[in-house]
Amino acid sequence: MMAKRKKGLLLLVLSVFTLSFPNKEALAQPTLKIGAIPDQNPEHLNRLYKLLSNELSKELKVPVRYIPVISYPAAVSAFRTGSLDLVWFGGLTGVQARAQKPNAKVIAQRDVDARFHSVFIANKSSGIPVLRNKHGLTTLKGKRFTFGSASSTSGRLMPQHFLQQAGIETTDFKGGQAGFSGSHYATIALVSSGSYDAGALNAIVWAENLKSKRLNLSNVKVIWKTPAYVDYHWLAQPNLDKTFGQGFTNKIRDTLLGFSNKSKSQAKILELFGAKNFIPAKASQYNDIERIGRQLGKVR
Amino acid sequence: MIRIRPALPILVLLPSLAVIPVLFEIGSSLHNGGIKILIKFFSAAFQPSLDSVVIQSSLRGLQITIATALISWAISILLGVSLGIVSSRIVWETFKSPNWISTLIRRFLAIPRSIHELVWGLLLLQVFGLSPWIAIVAISIPHSAMLARVLSDQLDALDQRALIAFKHGGVNPFSALITALLPQIIPILASCCGYRLECALRSATLLGVFGMGGIGVELQLTLQSLEFNEMWTALWMLGIVMIAIERAISFWRIRLLSSIQAQKQILIFLGAMFFVVVIGLIWLQQLDLDLLAVIQFHSIKFPSFIAIKDSILMLPLIELISKTLLITLLASGIAIGLPPLGMLFWQTRNSIELQSYIWSILRLIPPPLTALLLLLCTNPSVSVAALALGIHNIGVMGRFLKEGISNQDNNLFDAMIASGSSQQLAWLYGNLSVQSKSYLAYAAYRTDVLLRETAVVGVVGGVGLGWQLQESLSSFDWGQVTTITIVYSTLTLIGESFSDKLSEYLQRSKPNRLLRVVA
Numbered sequence: 001m002m003a004k005r006k007k008g009l010l011l012l013v014l015s016v017f018t019l020s021f022p023n024k025e026a027l028a029q030p031t032l033k034i035g036a037i038p039d040q041n042p043e044h045l046n047r048l049y050k051l052l053s054n055e056l057s058k059e060l061k062v063p064v065r066y067i068p069v070i071s072y073p074a075a076v077s078a079f080r081t082g083s084l085d086l087v088w089f090g091g092l093t094g095v096q097a098r099a100q101k102p103n104a105k106v107i108a109q110r111d112v113d114a115r116f117h118s119v120f121i122a123n124k125s126s127g128i129p130v131l132r133n134k135h136g137l138t139t140l141k142g143k144r145f146t147f148g149s150a151s152s153t154s155g156r157l158m159p160q161h162f163l164q165q166a167g168i169e170t171t172d173f174k175g176g177q178a179g180f181s182g183s184h185y186a187t188i189a190l191v192s193s194g195s196y197d198a199g200a201l202n203a204i205v206w207a208e209n210l211k212s213k214r215l216n217l218s219n220v221k222v223i224w225k226t227p228a229y230v231d232y233h234w235l236a237q238p239n240l241d242k243t244f245g246q247g248f249t250n251k252i253r254d255t256l257l258g259f260s261n262k263s264k265s266q267a268k269i270l271e272l273f274g275a276k277n278f279i280p281a282k283a284s285q286y287n288d289i290e291r292i293g294r295q296l297g298k299v300r
Numbered sequence: 301m302i303r304i305r306p307a308l309p310i311l312v313l314l315p316s317l318a319v320i321p322v323l324f325e326i327g328s329s330l331h332n333g334g335i336k337i338l339i340k341f342f343s344a345a346f347q348p349s350l351d352s353v354v355i356q357s358s359l360r361g362l363q364i365t366i367a368t369a370l371i372s373w374a375i376s377i378l379l380g381v382s383l384g385i386v387s388s389r390i391v392w393e394t395f396k397s398p399n400w401i402s403t404l405i406r407r408f409l410a411i412p413r414s415i416h417e418l419v420w421g422l423l424l425l426q427v428f429g430l431s432p433w434i435a436i437v438a439i440s441i442p443h444s445a446m447l448a449r450v451l452s453d454q455l456d457a458l459d460q461r462a463l464i465a466f467k468h469g470g471v472n473p474f475s476a477l478i479t480a481l482l483p484q485i486i487p488i489l490a491s492c493c494g495y496r497l498e499c500a501l502r503s504a505t506l507l508g509v510f511g512m513g514g515i516g517v518e519l520q521l522t523l524q525s526l527e528f529n530e531m532w533t534a535l536w537m538l539g540i541v542m543i544a545i546e547r548a549i550s551f552w553r554i555r556l557l558s559s560i561q562a563q564k565q566i567l568i569f570l571g572a573m574f575f576v577v578v579i580g581l582i583w584l585q586q587l588d589l590d591l592l593a594v595i596q597f598h599s600i601k602f603p604s605f606i607a608i609k610d611s612i613l614m615l616p617l618i619e620l621i622s623k624t625l626l627i628t629l630l631a632s633g634i635a636i637g638l639p640p641l642g643m644l645f646w647q648t649r650n651s652i653e654l655q656s657y658i659w660s661i662l663r664l665i666p667p668p669l670t671a672l673l674l675l676l677c678t679n680p681s682v683s684v685a686a687l688a689l690g691i692h693n694i695g696v697m698g699r700f701l702k703e704g705i706s707n708q709d710n711n712l713f714d715a716m717i718a719s720g721s722s723q724q725l726a727w728l729y730g731n732l733s734v735q736s737k738s739y740l741a742y743a744a745y746r747t748d749v750l751l752r753e754t755a756v757v758g759v760v761g762g763v764g765l766g767w768q769l770q771e772s773l774s775s776f777d778w779g780q781v782t783t784i785t786i787v788y789s790t791l792t793l794i795g796e797s798f799s800d801k802l803s804e805y806l807q808r809s810k811p812n813r814l815l816r817v818v819a
Contacts, residue, residue: 144680
């Protein structure tokens with residue numbers, strides 16, 4: 001009796017198991033696998049990813065699958081192994097991905113990415129004055145200083161580059177090292193609390209906070225805004241035309257560049273990315289980032 | 301002359317001294333600059349976001365995380381129990397085989413254990429590309445090795461008098477082991493396996509970032525943008541699941557222990573693990589995760605000897621190692637010493653139950669979040685890192701201690717109460733001293749978990765090996781990654797041979813001898 005019941009259960013489980021796997025035909029058509037970690041409120045896109053994958057699928061006429069690769073080193077590695085076809089990378093991570101996958105194609109960036117900035121902020125009671133130029137960064141010597149996340153272009157790479165140009169190494173900060181708050185928002189919170197005297201972050205996230213007043217900014221001031229550099233961009237695998245048909249890579253570019261606020265779903269997607277629209281981008285724009293990345297040991 | 305040896309229960313309490321320098325350093329730079337954000341965080345606990353998009357996404361994430369956890373849990377139990385048995389000293393001794401075999405296996409298992417599951421995940425990703433299997437395998441490898449370690453430690457710490465008697469009586473080794481050790485190990489095994497499910501849940505939460513998604517992605521992203529209300533939606537869900545798991549396991553444990561057929565039940569349980577794997581896989585497939593996607597092998601370039609040599613010269617290894625050891629030592633002191641101290645001095649009627657809820661909360665909140673919260677009201681220092689890790693692990697050690705004490709019989713405690721001893725003294729010498737060996741054996745293992753966990757507290761400043769490992773991984777500097785991994789494995793091996801010595805020492809000392817210190 002017992003044994004019979006168990007056998008029945010096993011059969012049931014096995015049949016559900018086989019039923020739950022898709023049949024071969026559905027697998028035949030190649031799927032475009034995409035990933036993205038935006039700089040502002042990335043959780044929103046992660047929840048509403050279907051908006052993006054449906055829109056791309058509608059325009060490109062292929063199945064599109066969003067894969068939540070949330071860690072940048074993982075996204076770069078997944079791009080190297082070809083597990084992701086199209087990824088929204090930061091300036092540094094995009095360069096890292098191209099270093100590991102030569103001939104990958106830079107597709108597009110946001111209107112704001114062509115001239116991106118970081119801001120250095122300081123706690124008002126730290127006694128750090130507003131700086132006139134990058135040489136003023138020397139006042140940060142001996143202060144407690146935090147970057148954002150380790151792979152961030154605006155929260156780490158470029159700030160570290162400008163510090164280095166001013167003659168400051170990370171070992172010159174109080175405690176002999178800089179902190180890594182983990183995100184732009186955490187940098188604001190920690191500098192505002194006074195636990196860190198100063199920090200550097202993405203200028204757009206700063207501006208958004210000024211507007212939304214979500215974090216209390218009364219204790220914090222901007223001490224310096226960096227010169228412009230290029231940041232986020234869409235990067236595609238080199239071989240997409242072979243998999244999806246001639247001209248597919250260009251079709252992706254045209255689709256992204258065509259996103260406009262006239263369409264409701266496209267407007268929402270642009271909002272999730274913090275963009276007015278996407279504009280064309282070239283690999284050569286990122287040469288400086290690559291050089292700086294190599295200099296600081298972040299690109300090999 | 302009476303030679304004074306440290307009493308076992310004192311050895312258990314002593315590590316809590318680590319709290320003094322830590323609180324001193326943190327207290328000396330305490331400020332109220334971040335108080336508003338802290339209040340926002342805690343009040344958000346009572347106003348989790350009820351937005352339907354957030355709830356739907358969190359619920360789906362929760363299912364992915366639970367299914368992943370169940371699969372990896374079951375796999376790591378099956379592997380871990382087998383490996384635990386073959387790496388136990390007693391087992392080999394009973395079969396009259398040389399001792400070094402068990403030592404060799406144990407040392408070998410230290411390597412998979414010394415590598416954090418996030419690092420395993422990233423390494424597997426390099427070779428196999430994205431797949432849900434990455435997370436499952438990345439969790440199963442270190443978890444099996446950990447369970448093997450805990451199990452073999454516990455086996456070797458068992459009371460061996462019965463086993464010796466059987467052996468001298470000429471009973472065949474297999475039956476002797478089963479009869480003498482199985483009844484003793486079952487409650488410990490049940491407790492460990494139950495706890496492993498919770499660990500698997502936490503690891504599955506972490507590993508969601510590798511393309512599976514899950515509740516951990518919600519947590520990480522909302523932490524990044526400091527959306528506390530939405531973060532609490534995920535935290536509450538995870539907390540409810542954790543407590544439900546704990547209750548279910550302890551219900552099963554109590555039933556198991558009261559049943560005469562415990563041995564049969566353990567076999568059924570191990571059999572059920574296969575079922576769990578199948579059900580978990582079906583669940584994941586239903587959640588639209590592509591389990592059947594073809595896995596391709598990708599070649600990787602191994603770092604050259606020169607790259608490794610360069611990184612040894614480049615990295616400030618001595619500083620990294622000493623800071624890591626300092627954080628580990630302080631954090632493990634806090635984690636090992638405080639739970640018994642709390643239980644000793646706070647013994648009113650419902651307080652143990654209350655403490656166990658507090659421990660659940662401490663285990664629930666991930667260390668990077670704790671570090672950020674602490675850092676809102678004090679300046680960055682090694683102590684913040686140590687306290688953040690220590691706080692999280694108090695929850696783990698407290699749970700182990702409570703279960704251990706509830707598993708043992710209360711005779712000694714009752715006898716001491718009956719003879720007029722105070723509640724506290726009776727608990728100290730009646731309950732804690734009996735539990736000490738097992739607790740310390742577990743503490744030794746926990747210390748090497750802490751060694752790896754230093755990876756998650758970069759927020760206090762790039763301190764320690766764990767942080768350097770993340771930095772090297774995010775620079776794709778495989779020479780450095782290799783070097784740090786070797787250092788980690790070496791530290792783990794040294795720690796292990798030290799803890800082996802400690803457990804041999806504990807094995808020799810008898811709890812009652814220790815009363816002398818107070819006498």
